[in-house]
Amino acid sequence: MRRWADRIHLAARLLVSVAVLGACGRAGDRQTAASQASGALTVTDDAGHRVTLPAPARRIVSVAPSSTELLFALGAGPQVVGRTTWCKYPPAALAVPVIGDGLNPSLEAVAARRPDLVVLYRSALNEAAAAQLARIGVPALVVKQDRLEDLARAAQLLGVVTGHSSTGDTIAAAIDAVLRTPPPPRHVRLAFVVWDNPPMVIGAGSYLDQIAGLAGGVNVFHDIPAASATVSLETIAARDPQVIAVLDDSTPVGEPAYTARPEWQVVRAVRLRRFVHLPADLFGRPSPRTAEAVAELRRLLEAWR
Amino acid sequence: MDRDLILALRNVSARYPGAAGDALSGVSLDVRAGDLLAILGPNGSGKTTLVRMALGLLVPATGTAEVLGRPATAWPRRDLARVVGVVSQREENLFPQRVRESVLLGRYPHLSVWGGERAEDHLAVARALERCDVTALADRWIRTLSGGEYQRVRLARALAQEPRVLVLDEPTASLDLRHEMELFELVRDLVDAHGLAAVVVTHHVNLAARFADQVLLLDDGRSAASGPPTDVLTRATVERVFAWPVAIEPFDGRPQMIPLRKPSP
Amino acid sequence: MRWLGLAGLSVVALTLAVVLGPAHVAWADLGRSPIVRELRIPRALLGFVVGGSLAVSGASLQALMRNPLADPFLLGLSGGAGLGAVAAIALHLGGPWALPLAAFVGALVALALVFRLGLVGGGGGGGAELDPRVLLLGGVAVGAFAGAVMTAIISVSEAAQLRNAFLWLWGGLSGASWYTLLVLCLYVPVPLLVLLAAARPLDVLALGEEPARYLGADVTALKRRVYLAASLLTAAAVAVSGVIGFVGLMVPHLCRGVWGQQHRALLPASFLGGGALLVLADTAARVAVAPRELPVGIVTALIGVPLFALLLRRWTAT
Numbered sequence: 001m002r003r004w005a006d007r008i009h010l011a012a013r014l015l016v017s018v019a020v021l022g023a024c025g026r027a028g029d030r031q032t033a034a035s036q037a038s039g040a041l042t043v044t045d046d047a048g049h050r051v052t053l054p055a056p057a058r059r060i061v062s063v064a065p066s067s068t069e070l071l072f073a074l075g076a077g078p079q080v081v082g083r084t085t086w087c088k089y090p091p092a093a094l095a096v097p098v099i100g101d102g103l104n105p106s107l108e109a110v111a112a113r114r115p116d117l118v119v120l121y122r123s124a125l126n127e128a129a130a131a132q133l134a135r136i137g138v139p140a141l142v143v144k145q146d147r148l149e150d151l152a153r154a155a156q157l158l159g160v161v162t163g164h165s166s167t168g169d170t171i172a173a174a175i176d177a178v179l180r181t182p183p184p185p186r187h188v189r190l191a192f193v194v195w196d197n198p199p200m201v202i203g204a205g206s207y208l209d210q211i212a213g214l215a216g217g218v219n220v221f222h223d224i225p226a227a228s229a230t231v232s233l234e235t236i237a238a239r240d241p242q243v244i245a246v247l248d249d250s251t252p253v254g255e256p257a258y259t260a261r262p263e264w265q266v267v268r269a270v271r272l273r274r275f276v277h278l279p280a281d282l283f284g285r286p287s288p289r290t291a292e293a294v295a296e297l298r299r300l301l302e303a304w305r
Numbered sequence: 306m307d308r309d310l311i312l313a314l315r316n317v318s319a320r321y322p323g324a325a326g327d328a329l330s331g332v333s334l335d336v337r338a339g340d341l342l343a344i345l346g347p348n349g350s351g352k353t354t355l356v357r358m359a360l361g362l363l364v365p366a367t368g369t370a371e372v373l374g375r376p377a378t379a380w381p382r383r384d385l386a387r388v389v390g391v392v393s394q395r396e397e398n399l400f401p402q403r404v405r406e407s408v409l410l411g412r413y414p415h416l417s418v419w420g421g422e423r424a425e426d427h428l429a430v431a432r433a434l435e436r437c438d439v440t441a442l443a444d445r446w447i448r449t450l451s452g453g454e455y456q457r458v459r460l461a462r463a464l465a466q467e468p469r470v471l472v473l474d475e476p477t478a479s480l481d482l483r484h485e486m487e488l489f490e491l492v493r494d495l496v497d498a499h500g501l502a503a504v505v506v507t508h509h510v511n512l513a514a515r516f517a518d519q520v521l522l523l524d525d526g527r528s529a530a531s532g533p534p535t536d537v538l539t540r541a542t543v544e545r546v547f548a549w550p551v552a553i554e555p556f557d558g559r560p561q562m563i564p565l566r567k568p569s570p
Numbered sequence: 571m572r573w574l575g576l577a578g579l580s581v582v583a584l585t586l587a588v589v590l591g592p593a594h595v596a597w598a599d600l601g602r603s604p605i606v607r608e609l610r611i612p613r614a615l616l617g618f619v620v621g622g623s624l625a626v627s628g629a630s631l632q633a634l635m636r637n638p639l640a641d642p643f644l645l646g647l648s649g650g651a652g653l654g655a656v657a658a659i660a661l662h663l664g665g666p667w668a669l670p671l672a673a674f675v676g677a678l679v680a681l682a683l684v685f686r687l688g689l690v691g692g693g694g695g696g697g698a699e700l701d702p703r704v705l706l707l708g709g710v711a712v713g714a715f716a717g718a719v720m721t722a723i724i725s726v727s728e729a730a731q732l733r734n735a736f737l738w739l740w741g742g743l744s745g746a747s748w749y750t751l752l753v754l755c756l757y758v759p760v761p762l763l764v765l766l767a768a769a770r771p772l773d774v775l776a777l778g779e780e781p782a783r784y785l786g787a788d789v790t791a792l793k794r795r796v797y798l799a800a801s802l803l804t805a806a807a808v809a810v811s812g813v814i815g816f817v818g819l820m821v822p823h824l825c826r827g828v829w830g831q832q833h834r835a836l837l838p839a840s841f842l843g844g845g846a847l848l849v850l851a852d853t854a855a856r857v858a859v860a861p862r863e864l865p866v867g868i869v870t871a872l873i874g875v876p877l878f879a880l881l882l883r884r885w886t887a888t
Contacts, residue, residue, distance in 0.1 A: 235860070
């Protein structure tokens with residue numbers, strides 16, 4: 001979810017004015033009537049809106065990699081009829097038609113799939129999109145996807161609307177279990193550096209920070225509440241992480257390009273080439289395989305303990 | 306006639322690219338030190354084109370345009386600016402500036418790339434300000450000047466170049482009577498007292514007649530007449546060139562043109 | 571007197587940039603700390619050179635275009651640089667210097683395009699003349715086109731890093747090092763000197779092209795020299811630190827308020843003023859919301875706009 005985290009960050013900054021307009025449009029437009037007819041499913045999404053479906057969703061468009069993976073994990077994979085270009089996990093998802101890259105969802109492309117449910121991650125733009133979908137009679141759920149507990153809640157929510165509530169509860173429970181596991185005793189200080197110019201790091205608002213904590217690492221930028229933030233290079237140097245965590249895209253690369261730059265040599269971990277590479281399919285977004293991710297990171301950090 | 310010949314155009318013609326006809330055709334003029342030459346003619350008769358040609362900005366298609374005996378186009382621009390001081394028709398003033406700074410720009414052809422202003426430059430500026438009677442305005446912002454004051458400042462700038470000839474293109478176009486007269490008196494005085502030559506392009510026939518030693522009357526790119534005002538400004542010539550009935554009356558030894566009204570039917 | 575004040579301001583700005591920062595460095599360690607020696611000092615000096623270059627470039631372009639709203643980034647250079655950077659990422663060009671080099675090349679391409687567009691008349695290249703209004707229009711067009719192509723590449727491509735290219739383009743001195751500083755200092759003097767030498771002709775150009783010719787200026791050559799030198803300075807600034815707005819536009823006006831219109835004073839003053847402003851802004855950007863860092867372009871605007879408003883009041887009061 002790293003890329004989504006900082007993409008949200010980026011999108012919000014880039015499109016602030018659009019967000020303001022979108023927010024003005026959203027208020028009061030959503031269906032709030034909750035049908036209590038038998039068989040109807042009513043849930044409240046993370047934007048606080050109540051969404052009602054007459055029956056479990058049969059045609060779902062997922063506009064976020066995290067929810068795509070979750071839907072497949074719930075067993076609702078066959079019901080997914082639309083995904084974004086970034087939704088590449090699990091491999092079965094690749095067969096699902098693409099409706100765009102998800103950052104600024106094309107409602108036409110979404111509607112063309114004739115969905116009875118659309119799942120969006122929470123952002124100001126997407127809340128406006130959800131309102132518009134509601135206007136054309138398509139139920140839309142806005143789901144927060146920054147931290148692991150958000151994922152647990154999403155699992156239960158999506159479990160209800162897809163008719164797989166028990167699986168949803170199981171997944172949620174598994175995530176909660178992971179969250180409750182005590183971390184190993186000795187901590188490795190690390191930093192997640194996602195971009196070099198300007199230097200961007202992951203903060204406490206991201207699931208990566210949580211995974212790090214559970215795996216026995218300490219994010220040196222845990223004091224930043226946001227999911228990601230720009231910091232000065234000297235701050236990274238001063239906080240002196242023992243190791244730098246790098247998220248690899250689908251194609252694994254060697255050392256990041258900035259490793260050779262003179263100004264980055266002040267950071268000890270860069271100078272000594274101390275990197276851990278995190279594969280994108282496991283660490284790229286909050287995933288039901290959190291336990292696997294935590295175990296993997298824990299293993300990678302062993303070398304530095 | 307042994308005063309220096311400063312500007313000399315012989316039989317020049319010119320055509321702008323894409324134009325139907327010649328902008329100038331077979332025009333000649335001489336400007337000597339101590340002469341005030343007025344160039345007259347209706348709009349589009351080629352007055353400004355003639356000035357550009359005399360100053361080397363336009364290459365004559367035929368004929369020659371010379372300054373102090375050398376072709377105008379052969380002069381390096383800096384050197385030419387030390388001989389000819391021009392007050393052009395239009396000027397821009399984008400950023401606020403004081404009068405003294407503006408006049409100082411006239412010293413550009415005398416200054417080197419890296420060198421600073423020397424005493425002689427400041428002296429030239431002071432002299433120019435005084436001759437144009439704008440010394441009192443030296444520290445004022447250009448924006449705050451009246452039309453007449455501004456034109457005198459521009460003239461001071463041209464004088465600061467310490468030229469041998471002044472060229473003024475429609476200098477009184479937007480001035481009222483008093484400032485118009487003051488400007489012409491000033492130019493006349495500069496020519497008489499300091500041996501300068503002056504070329505004034507204007508559409509004020511009567512003022513040209515009063516102040517000029519020589520007049521060149523242009524008509525559609527050709528020279529309709531040239532010589533002393535009395536010779537040039539005859540009724541027949543003026544009526545033909547300006548396509549309007551006039552009467553010519555002498556005043557103070559100079560011909561004055563009085564446009565007639567069309568007779569009522 | 572004013573010069574002393576400006577020099578003093580520059581020294582203060584540089585000192586603050588070295589002494590202050592989000593990382594805590596004890597006074598006693600200032601001389602030895604690698605953070606200070608390898609990061610803060612080169613960053614402060616680089617900021618000074620970049621800010622100064624942008625300001626001188628802006629002042630020269632304002633004179634060349636005879637337009638007080640002229641700004642170094644109006645001529646399409648930022649679009650070209652951005653497109654170069656995006657192309658580098660999309661083509662997976664490796665190496666730590668791929669982005670700045672590609673941005674520089676992109677800016678140069680934009681420079682050449684706009685130059686060609688701005689050459690008007692001449693029929694066969696003989697008397698072709700740069701027309702400042704066409705330059706401006708050409709610059710806006712090239713910049714817009716490059717920006718559109720850049721956005722198109724980003725939206726269809728799958729490389730996540732492309733979106734981060736925008737962040738780089740927004741400007742910042744994070745890439746500063748002694749090496750970058752050296753390269754810039756080898757490059758900057760030539761175009762800078764060309765502009766400083768053009769100070770007097772730019773003064774007369776302010777009267778208009780024809781009056782300037784009559785005063786003896788070689789206007790044709792002057793326009794080309796100034797355009798090329800100012801654009802080369804800007805291209806280097808973008809390659810090193812992205813698009814930092816406001817400095818090139820406002821610092822010349824701020825300096826005009828004190829030093830007047832004469833470029834012999836205005837250009838050097840703009841250099842020092844631009845340098846000091848950018849360094850102060852960068853210090854504030856690093857310190858204000860520590861440990862986070864603000865984009866420096868925002869801070870230059872936050873500092874510069876009130877200053878400019880003050881100056882505007884003084885102007886209109888006279």
